[in-house]
Amino acid sequence: MATRTRRPDRRQEPLSRERIVTTAVELLDTVGEGGLTFRALAERLATGPGAIYWHVTGKAELLGAATDAVIGATAVKDAAATPQETIRALALGLFDSIDAHPWVGTQLARSPSQPPMLQVFESLGRQVQALGVPDEAQFTAASALLNYILGVAGQNAANARTVRPGTDRTEFLDATATAWEELDPDRYPFTRHVADRLRRHDDRAEFAAGIDLILAGITARP
Amino acid sequence: MATRTRRPDRRQEPLSRERIVTTAVELLDTVGEGGLTFRALAERLATGPGAIYWHVTGKAELLGAATDAVIGATAVKDAAATPQETIRALALGLFDSIDAHPWVGTQLARSPSQPPMLQVFESLGRQVQALGVPDEAQFTAASALLNYILGVAGQNAANARTVRPGTDRTEFLDATATAWEELDPDRYPFTRHVADRLRRHDDRAEFAAGIDLILAGITARP
DNA sequence: ACCTGAACACCGTTCAAGT
DNA sequence: ACCTGAACACCGTTCAAGT
Numbered sequence: 001m002a003t004r005t006r007r008p009d010r011r012q013e014p015l016s017r018e019r020i021v022t023t024a025v026e027l028l029d030t031v032g033e034g035g036l037t038f039r040a041l042a043e044r045l046a047t048g049p050g051a052i053y054w055h056v057t058g059k060a061e062l063l064g065a066a067t068d069a070v071i072g073a074t075a076v077k078d079a080a081a082t083p084q085e086t087i088r089a090l091a092l093g094l095f096d097s098i099d100a101h102p103w104v105g106t107q108l109a110r111s112p113s114q115p116p117m118l119q120v121f122e123s124l125g126r127q128v129q130a131l132g133v134p135d136e137a138q139f140t141a142a143s144a145l146l147n148y149i150l151g152v153a154g155q156n157a158a159n160a161r162t163v164r165p166g167t168d169r170t171e172f173l174d175a176t177a178t179a180w181e182e183l184d185p186d187r188y189p190f191t192r193h194v195a196d197r198l199r200r201h202d203d204r205a206e207f208a209a210g211i212d213l214i215l216a217g218i219t220a221r222p
Numbered sequence: 223m224a225t226r227t228r229r230p231d232r233r234q235e236p237l238s239r240e241r242i243v244t245t246a247v248e249l250l251d252t253v254g255e256g257g258l259t260f261r262a263l264a265e266r267l268a269t270g271p272g273a274i275y276w277h278v279t280g281k282a283e284l285l286g287a288a289t290d291a292v293i294g295a296t297a298v299k300d301a302a303a304t305p306q307e308t309i310r311a312l313a314l315g316l317f318d319s320i321d322a323h324p325w326v327g328t329q330l331a332r333s334p335s336q337p338p339m340l341q342v343f344e345s346l347g348r349q350v351q352a353l354g355v356p357d358e359a360q361f362t363a364a365s366a367l368l369n370y371i372l373g374v375a376g377q378n379a380a381n382a383r384t385v386r387p388g389t390d391r392t393e394f395l396d397a398t399a400t401a402w403e404e405l406d407p408d409r410y411p412f413t414r415h416v417a418d419r420l421r422r423h424d425d426r427a428e429f430a431a432g433i434d435l436i437l438a439g440i441t442a443r444p
Numbered sequence: 445a446c447c448t449g450a451a452c453a454c455c456g457t458t459c460a461a462g463t
Numbered sequence: 464a465c466c467t468g469a470a471c472a473c474c475g476t477t478c479a480a481g482t
Contacts, residue, residue, distance in 0.1 A: 014465085037454090037456085038456060039454095039455085039456095042468095047466065047468095048466075049457080049467095050459080051466050051468095054464090054465060054466070055465095058457075059457090106332070109332075109377075109380070110328070110379075110383075111380055118405075118410070121412075122410050122413045125415075126412045128412075139416045140432060141435065142412070144432040146373075147373035147377065148369055148370045150373040151369035151371070151372040151375075152369045153373075154331040154332065154372060154373065155369065158332050158333055183340075187344070188340070188344050189348070190343075190347030190348045190360075190364070191340060193347075193360075194360060197361050206361075206365065210362060210365060210369060213362065213363065213436060213439040213440060214370075214435060214439055216438070216442045217435040217436055217439025218439070220438045220439065236446090259474075259475085260474085260476080261474085261475095264449095269447065269449095270448045270449045270450090271475085271476080272447075272448060272449065272450095272476085272478080273447050275475095275477080276445090276446060276447070277446095280475075281475065
């Protein structure tokens with residue numbers, strides 16, 4: 001009887017766009033941005049590379065779909081107490097997604113206002129309206145927030161790419177701090193001045209502080 | 223006699239790192255990011271691809287050197303009247319460089335705090351100090367400015383990549399505005415609300431407005 | 445010391461042929 | 464309708480051989 005039990009054998013499930021995208025995300029998460037290859041993907045799916053093209057037009061679309069899959073899972077609920085808190089929650093949700101999947105950062109920084117980012121822009125914009133920002137200033141405010149978020153996303157992804165896989169955050173920050181402290185004092189006084197701060201640095205908190213700074217700018221009435 | 227005149231024949235100049243980087247920038251500017259190939263580069267330099275490797279360790283370094291060459295040329299003079307104006311001038315200088323060479327945007331958004339960006343961070347930081355920002359807040363302020371700049375850089379580069387070469391800015395913005403106006407009113411009220419603004423949109427002015435917003439946040443004392 | 449260019453080990457993508 | 468996998472047209476990089 002045991003041999004007759006129908007256990008779900010992934011290899012036998014029919015190929016589908018969904019299964020391709022899921023596997024692509026797995027590959028991206030485990031092997032990194034350079035690891036997503038049509039050949040590697042085909043092997044994991046137990047087919048030839050050509051099969052994938054029947055469900056997906058090419059690598060660009062695949063990368064886009066993988067990004068959508070991750071970002072789409074970041075719940076965008078306009079629910080918190082104040083607009084400021086909602087914006088902060090939204091931004092931190094994105095930060096966490098990107099932190100967990102660094103390749104998403106690269107992708108977002110590369111691709112223009114596609115579906116997932118448009119959704120974020122919309123959510124940011126609504127909260128900017130709720131903040132009582134005058135009509136003409138709303139676009140600028142929402143854009144500034146989005147651009148800041150995308151900038152951090154790109155840098156995070158770049159750091160994840162640079163650091164050799166073994167290193168943890170503390171070690172990396174410590175190495176950077178030491179490097180900064182060895183810079184030419186005449187040319188880099190400020191960088192040296194803030195170098196030691198890196199050792200007590202919390203990326204996430206720093207990111208949130210940046211959001212707060214922009215929010216302060218948005219709500220400051222001259 | 224004419225045949226004896228020594229006219230500078232580029233093909234006969236010896237290969238040098240400098241000549242390689244200059245040619246790479248030309249290639250990047252004319253053929254785009256996908257056009258920089260060791261084979262194409264070698265052809266322009268009238269050699270084989272292998273020769274380039276004697277002067278440069280690989281493509282990553284070449285891309286970095288090309289970026290340095292462009293950004294390094296962006297004069298970083300801490301000279302304007304107020305710190306605010308200096309920061310704005312610095313940011314706009316970067317914006318213009320990236321606008322002229324979109325591939326620089328991609329590169330900056332990808333590579334972490336390398337030489338050219340460290341220089342920008344330093345300059346921003348000094349002005350933040352000049353603004354009288356308290357010690358503990360200086361790092362956050364300089365980072366927020368830099369991340370915003372990098373975010374815009376990445377988006378600009380992405381747009382330049384998306385648009386088919388013929389299209390001019392106005393045409394592109396108009397098409398985006400129309401697309402936004404056709405979005406589902408229930409899901410995208412804000413985006414639709416600001417869509418028409420795109421038709422009178424000035425990227426550069428918008429970028430500067432974002433800088434001003436962050437500056438307002440930095441100088442706002444709670 | 446510096447250059448040459450064939451060769452290696454990959455890519456993404458296509459497509460005739462199968463089921 | 465969907466899958467297969469060999470083949471095409473590229474890459475970046477290496478390296479023996481040249482000058």
